[in-house]
Amino acid sequence: xxxxxxxxxxxxxxxxYAVNDVSLTVNDGEFIALVGPSGCGKTxxxxxxxxLLPMSGGDISIGNRIVNDLDPKDRDIAMVFQNYALYPNKTxxxxxxxxxxxxxxxKEEIDRKVQDAARLLDITHLLDRKPRELSGGxxxxxxxxxxxxxxxxxxxxxxxLSNLDAKLRVQMRSEIKRFHHNLNATVVYVTHDxxxxxxxxxxxxxxxxxxxxxxxxxxxxxxxxxxxxxxxxVGSPAMSLIPLEAVGNALRSPxxxxxxxxxxxxxxxxxxxxxxxVLGARHSTLKxxxxxxxxxxxxxxYTVEPxxxxxxAQVFINGAVxxxxxxxxxxxxxxxxxxxxxxxxxxxxFDAETTMALKAI
Amino acid sequence: MTxxxxxxxxxxxxxxVDWWRWAxxxxxxxxxxxxxxxxxxxxxxxxxxxxxxxQYPPQWWPAEPTLNNYFKLLDPTQRIGQDFLRYxxxxxxxxxxxxxxxxxxxVPAAYAFSRFRFPGxxxxxxxxxxxxxxxxxxxxxxxxxxxxxxxxxNTHGSLxxxxxxxxxxLSIWLLKGFYDNIPIQLEQAARIDGATRLQxxxxxxxxxxxxxxIATSIFSFIGAWNEYVYAYTFLSxxxxxxxxxxxxxxxxxxxxxxxxxxxATFLMSVPVVVMFLVLQxxxxxxxxxxxxxx
Numbered sequence: 001x002x003x004x005x006x007x008x009x010x011x012x013x014x015x016x017y018a019v020n021d022v023s024l025t026v027n028d029g030e031f032i033a034l035v036g037p038s039g040c041g042k043t044x045x046x047x048x049x050x051x052l053l054p055m056s057g058g059d060i061s062i063g064n065r066i067v068n069d070l071d072p073k074d075r076d077i078a079m080v081f082q083n084y085a086l087y088p089n090k091t092x093x094x095x096x097x098x099x100x101x102x103x104x105x106x107k108e109e110i111d112r113k114v115q116d117a118a119r120l121l122d123i124t125h126l127l128d129r130k131p132r133e134l135s136g137g138x139x140x141x142x143x144x145x146x147x148x149x150x151x152x153x154x155x156x157x158x159x160x161l162s163n164l165d166a167k168l169r170v171q172m173r174s175e176i177k178r179f180h181h182n183l184n185a186t187v188v189y190v191t192h193d194x195x196x197x198x199x200x201x202x203x204x205x206x207x208x209x210x211x212x213x214x215x216x217x218x219x220x221x222x223x224x225x226x227x228x229x230x231x232x233x234v235g236s237p238a239m240s241l242i243p244l245e246a247v248g249n250a251l252r253s254p255x256x257x258x259x260x261x262x263x264x265x266x267x268x269x270x271x272x273x274x275x276x277x278v279l280g281a282r283h284s285t286l287k288x289x290x291x292x293x294x295x296x297x298x299x300x301x302y303t304v305e306p307x308x309x310x311x312x313a314q315v316f317i318n319g320a321v322x323x324x325x326x327x328x329x330x331x332x333x334x335x336x337x338x339x340x341x342x343x344x345x346x347x348x349x350f351d352a353e354t355t356m357a358l359k360a361i
Numbered sequence: 362m363t364x365x366x367x368x369x370x371x372x373x374x375x376x377x378v379d380w381w382r383w384a385x386x387x388x389x390x391x392x393x394x395x396x397x398x399x400x401x402x403x404x405x406x407x408x409x410x411x412x413x414x415x416q417y418p419p420q421w422w423p424a425e426p427t428l429n430n431y432f433k434l435l436d437p438t439q440r441i442g443q444d445f446l447r448y449x450x451x452x453x454x455x456x457x458x459x460x461x462x463x464x465x466x467x468v469p470a471a472y473a474f475s476r477f478r479f480p481g482x483x484x485x486x487x488x489x490x491x492x493x494x495x496x497x498x499x500x501x502x503x504x505x506x507x508x509x510x511x512x513x514x515n516t517h518g519s520l521x522x523x524x525x526x527x528x529x530x531l532s533i534w535l536l537k538g539f540y541d542n543i544p545i546q547l548e549q550a551a552r553i554d555g556a557t558r559l560q561x562x563x564x565x566x567x568x569x570x571x572x573x574x575i576a577t578s579i580f581s582f583i584g585a586w587n588e589y590v591y592a593y594t595f596l597s598x599x600x601x602x603x604x605x606x607x608x609x610x611x612x613x614x615x616x617x618x619x620x621x622x623x624x625a626t627f628l629m630s631v632p633v634v635v636m637f638l639v640l641q642x643x644x645x646x647x648x649x650x651x652x653x654x655x
Binding site for chain 1: 549553554
């Protein structure tokens with residue numbers, strides 16, 4: 001096991017920065033998730049760590065060893081691919097044995113390690129089959145097995161669950177988490193699904209447009225998103241963002257209403273480069289009133305989505321859609337006028353110009 | 362549990378005659394006769410005696426079938442047998458070398474076209490096809506002059522080089538399609554698992570492209586085996602001739618021995634037919650690969 005350090009890593013294609021000056025440290029035994037929308041550079045970053053792509057700049061070290069110019073085979077890594085990339089003409093046994101054969105291990109040792117890995121992943125009964133005779137979940141296990149059979153320093157996983165159906169995905173999610181727990185392995189996990197990142201990872205690196213936006217524990221990313229992108233990307237449903245204008249100690253809407261700010265929030269708003277502010281709030285921090293209430297702002301109900309234990313209302317406030325969670329017993333109709341109360345302690349203020357979260361200095 | 366639907370009597374619907382279907386069948390039958398009859402006649406004639414073959418009205422079924430013509434052709438103690446076997450060997454040698462060299466060149470070329478981005482890639486890829494846009498005879502004189510300049514006239518090398526230019530474009534295109542369909546992640550996985558680029562290609566990619574390699578091999582082999590015009594032009598020495606030229610020479614020299622000619626023709630088609638029957642599974646797979654996503 002080892003730590004992985006990326007320092008100012010750059011990958012360009014012509015004028016396009018696929019990965020732009022990314023620096024992050026994955027501690028020994030840590031499970032980190034690279035997360036972001038498609039095309040954000042997360043898979044490219046993973047391929048750079050794996051050595052499958054040449055870097056345009058920066059340094060990558062694995063276990064205190066700079067690996068910039070090393071071949072993938074010499075980096076002591078294992079990778080699980082989105083499409084599993086099992087060798088279709090080899091049996092499961094030979095798939096698992098391949099990385100060991102490449103390292104010229106003696107036959108008995110290969111056999112012992114393959115059997116051990118198969119037992120760990122409960123695929124012993126599948127060893128004689130070809131990959132196409134396996135279900136998606138079984139293929140996934142074989143792919144994991146091929147990665148762990150060699151006991152590498154770092155595991156790289158490229159959206160390993162996205163080809164599975166929803167139910168299996170949840171099951172494999174906990175299995176991979178358990179797998180990390182048991183092996184205490186260093187894992188770099190790429191996903192576009194923020195829920196996977198939040199539920200599995202010790203730390204998540206949110207990427208967008210080749211840039212690393214925020215790298216922190218899921219709890220911190222959730223509680224203190226650094227900018228509007230992270231705020232709207234993490235959490236389900238996403239944080240609602242309402243563009244407003246700061247006037248004195250309040251936020252004003254072109255619709256006419258004003259939302260008074262607490263002292264702390266007013267200090268934050270004062271730090272904005274312009275008076276344009278984006279107000280962010282998570283669904284659980286909002287309160288819905290059926291009648292005008294002091295400190296609450298007016299809105300119009302768009303849809304109501306009962307999910308069983310929570311009902312989500314989507315409310316138009318100042319042209320923005322705002323998600324609010326309600327008790328399942330709540331009676332509320334589309335097109336109804338409602339008043340929404342914000343929690344001053346848990347609201348987020350962003351500079352509309354720079355999209356960065358505002359701090360009270 | 363009772364199944365009520367099963368007991369219900371279904372009314373008998375008389376289907377109208379599907380004329381299109383029948384027209385197709387008639388057409389296919391006709392086509393079959395058109396291709397099979399000459400071959401049947403070839404085989405029938407080859408087991409007749411010289412006298413029976415020339416009879417009029419023709420003997421449809423040989424009265425006294427004989428394999429003498431085959432014995433004569435395959436007897437290395439006689440002049441005819443020696444000549445025939447030498448032509449056969451020449452053809453085999455030229456076709457085999459063309460095939461092997463073709464695979465050796467086409468496999469890496471197709472792989473490079475499929476996997477790598479390099480300057481001039483598209484231009485080169487279409488340039489490969491130019492050779493197939495013109496009728497073969499157009500290149501007869503230029504190639505002959507080229508071969509003479511290289512001192513290759515009257516060598517089998519001239520034929521092998523020429524046949525390569527026929528076969529390679531198709532082989533490269535077909536194999537590129539194959540490599541395009543093999544996910545690049547397989548190679549990446551192999552490289553991470555400890556293989557070098559070359560090992561990943563040899564151990565993982567090559568076995569997966571076997572059907573394509575077999576199909577292209579059949580193509581180049583048959584192309585080389587059947588070729589007549591270039592072999593006729595480039596070679597003038599009797600001991601180097603390939604079968605198509607040899608058979609023609611051979612029998613004009615000794616007046617027309619129809620049963621012998623038919624026996625020789627039949628023997629010439631045997632390797633190709635056998636190869637096709639044994640490998641047709643791969644051949645079909647190669648040509649339909651990529652038509653549907655797996």
